[in-house]
Amino acid sequence: MRSIIAFILIVLPQLILAQEWEDQQLFNADAPAQPLRIISSTDTSLFAPIIADFVAQNADISVEYLVTGTADIDQIFRANPEAFDLVISSAMDLQLKLANDGLAQRLPDVTHPSWAQWRQSLFAFTSEPAAIVINRQAFAGQAIPRTRQELIEAMRAAPETFRGRVGTYDIRQSGLGYLFATQDARASETYWRLMEVLGALDVRLYCCSGDMIDDLASGDIVVAYNVLGSYATARVESRDRLEIVLPSDFPTTMMRTAMVSIEAPQPSPATAFIRHLIALQSRTDTDVFQLPPLNTQSNDIERATIALEPALMTFLDTLKRRRFLAEWENAVIQK
């Protein structure tokens, strides 16, 4: 009888939220309690070891890991903040707005440097640069471009090699893509010139880093702009056909952030998970944490990290976003 009730309790919310997930996995399913629900944009393959480590230490907690895109996370979570315990996303701007709108719990007891957290409610745990990932074959016999400008020149020099074989985020769909695009546009006009060049070459638009890297690896495209370096690194180890370039003219580095829902059904295991994440990222003696840890070196000027501040909300403004997307479409989708 009890197991039936438990079954209903577990299944019911999932039935209510009849949601298509990119991936969905339950860890430590034997644990008696209701699972800790994490909604995340990070691929399960990268996060599974972290959760496995967590449930190994907390045998009575089960974890349900739900993966979807950054923009979807924002929509789904805003609609039902009581259905999730933790929100993990790479779209810093969307995450900050969630926290600003009061959807994140303040955890005053979690100690984290002030630059890596906002309002004791949004906690960063990785530093991931946006990279240009290149299929080496396309650049056989010539130098691999190291900056955006060099990439523009290389593509202009041989448009037929690259036509239809370059990819980047569709910033209308991807929250992270939009964040990278806006930060790039803030940093330099080069971004718009690059977008125009990409547009002229019939750029392919992707929703997610994973798909882009899949196509790179299979050779469908030869250049991917603003891909997450961390995803590419995971593949590069097995295939040395790809070259990850961290553009040296101006780097854009994102911090993946986690927060506890204001209406989290299980706030204390959720807080424990945040602590676990923060502690794990700084450990070097284990390979459980496969994501790049927070930049603690002082070369932050060189690897400028996007700051966690209210200014991130600027490009989320309806008018501003409309205008930015119009400009972007104007450059990229040339009809």
Next chain:
Amino acid sequence: MTHSLPVSGSLRNRLVVILIGGAAILAFLLFFAVRNYATQVAQQGQDNILGASVASILDAATIRDGEVEIDIPYASFSMLSTPFDDRVFYAIYQDDTFLSGYPELAVADRADRFQTVTFRGEAVRMITAERILIGIDQRTRIRVALAQTQDALSGTLEQISRNAAILGGGFFALAALLSYWATSTTIGQLQRLTDSVTKRGPQDLSPFKKPVPAEMAPLVTSLNSLMGRLDQSLSQSEDFIAEAAHRVRTPLATVRSYAEATLQRVDKKENRQAMRSMVRAIDESSRAAGQLLDHAMITFRADHLEREEIDLVDLVHDLVLRLTPIAEMKDLELRLQSDAPVAYAGDPILIQNAVRNLIDNALKYAPNESAVDIVVTAAPNVQIKVCDSGPGFPSEEVDTLTTRFKRGRNAEGTIGSGLGLTIAIDVAKAHGGDLVLSNRKEGGACAALLLSS
């Protein structure tokens, strides 16, 4: 002799309470004034930034192709970053139509005004600003409301309050120390006057000449005038006693010579007995009168002590020679013991008088056919000791006898011995010494006149 005076309140306590109470009130005022001022300044700071931010947003508003575009600068929200990560809310309206931001954030009716309102359960500071945009054939009003939570402000205020409290506390502690010092100094003047009154010898009725603070001058003047009158009245009564004694002595001598003459002529045994008693009584009276005179003389000389170099052994030896006939009448022997001359700077007449009174007393109490020992020593103290083998001092009084006979109390007891000891004490005190009374183990009394150099 100390009378407990009825005490009402304390100047020191009153001063301390007033000063420290005042300091506490001032410290509180300081604390609230500083905090109040800091609150205004901090609020002004937040308002200024909000004002600049909203101005930069409005500045980015344009009309393009008949449509309002607001390209919010990144710096507009960036400048609102605070160490406490305050939340930021905004709403943009065109005329009365909501354009973007937080629709629940209602703009205020009057522009350019700061308000503190509650938004999403938190107190926020909000500014509303507006700008008129003029297009080719339209005129539209853009209003922007910008609000920020006040965590950093309250954090700053908390810190300022703490600092203001430390400042107020420090001020209070300093003021308390200062008031303690001021009180001590003020009361110290009174204490000093009290000390100098207490330290004075019983005979010293001269006016106070040391400078005193202006506020105490009337008190000291009154005190001086009181002592002047006291001194005058004392010397008057001493003069009177001396005069009376002098006046009585001469007739007494006459009466004595008549009584002596009559004694020669009276044969009847009981009449002779009566005459002898009469002569003795006359002698006693005349001795008392003499001592009163001596006492008056000694009081005067002690007040104006003039020291000269004398040899105490020599002085006592003269005295012993003079008193030997009187001692022999009672079959008493006067034995003077001394090794070497004892040089001393003092008033010879006073010392002689004191020693004579001591020997007189000894002769009076010593039994017949005994000896009176007189010892003069130079070390460890300069002292002249007279001992008899009589009954000694009453044991319960031996310690208090020297203090009992003071001015005004010598009317008690036997007039003769009382005055004698008083004279000896006065002489000893005038020379900075004392009179020490004791009983010998083998019986008899000892009186030692201690003199200090």
